[in-house]
Amino acid sequence: MRYKYCPECGAKLDSMPVGDEGLVPWCKSCDRPWFDTFNTCVLSVILNEDDEVLLIRQSYHDTAKYVGVAGYMKPDETAEAAAAREIAEETGLQAISVQFLESHFYEGRDQLMLGFAARVHKSGLNLSGEVLEGRWFDIDTAINTVREGSIIQKLIIKTKESIL
Ligand SMILES: [Zn+2]
Incomplete structure (x- = not known):
């Protein structure tokens, strides 16, 4: 599953470069990434x-x-x-x-x-x-x-x- 909205606060996610992972979906309000899950x-x-x-x-x-x-x-x-x-x-x-x-x-x-x-x-x-x-x-x-x-x-x- 690929997140588009933050599961915690519901905000639309941005993309943010995270170390070696490249661009990762990121919630600005919670200040955390939401990696793809399965x-x-x-x-x-x-x-x-x-x-x-x-x-x-x-x-x-x-x-x-x-x-x-x-x-x-x-x-x-x-x-x-x-x-x-x-x-x-x-x-x-x-x-x-x-x-x-x-x-x-x-x-x-x-x-x-x-x-x-x-x-x-x-x-x-x-x-x-x-x-x-x-x-x-x-x-x-x-x-x-x-x-x-x-x-x-x-x-x-x-x-x-x-x-x-
Ligand atoms: Zn959030």
Whole structure:
């Protein structure tokens, strides 16, 4: 998001040179910059002790497609905690470990996606109302089940490389 008006006082912003950043939107009344912002999301490859990957189908978006468990970060939360929280909320599973893999910028949605590999025990799923189905796939099948070229596919491939 690019600010045109100050979120604090509502004044129209000017541009001001700020160090190495170049011209930055600037509020004269508050005397501070307003850098461009974007949302930060977490996306996890959920793995069980047999190295199977849990993919879900969502009830509200493209219901036929299998995707990873993702969500928006909240303020005052670490990215690892956000990943574990989203897994618990959507699948009912408790992450034993959450390990950062890599990040991707999702241009179309102005989102920074932080990718994780999370270990869980293979146990009963307790799906949220947003999830139609959760299903375990062996890792190669998971790679071929998600959308070709998607961020979750890149993360599953990265996970496979790191566990072999
Ligand atoms: Zn202001």
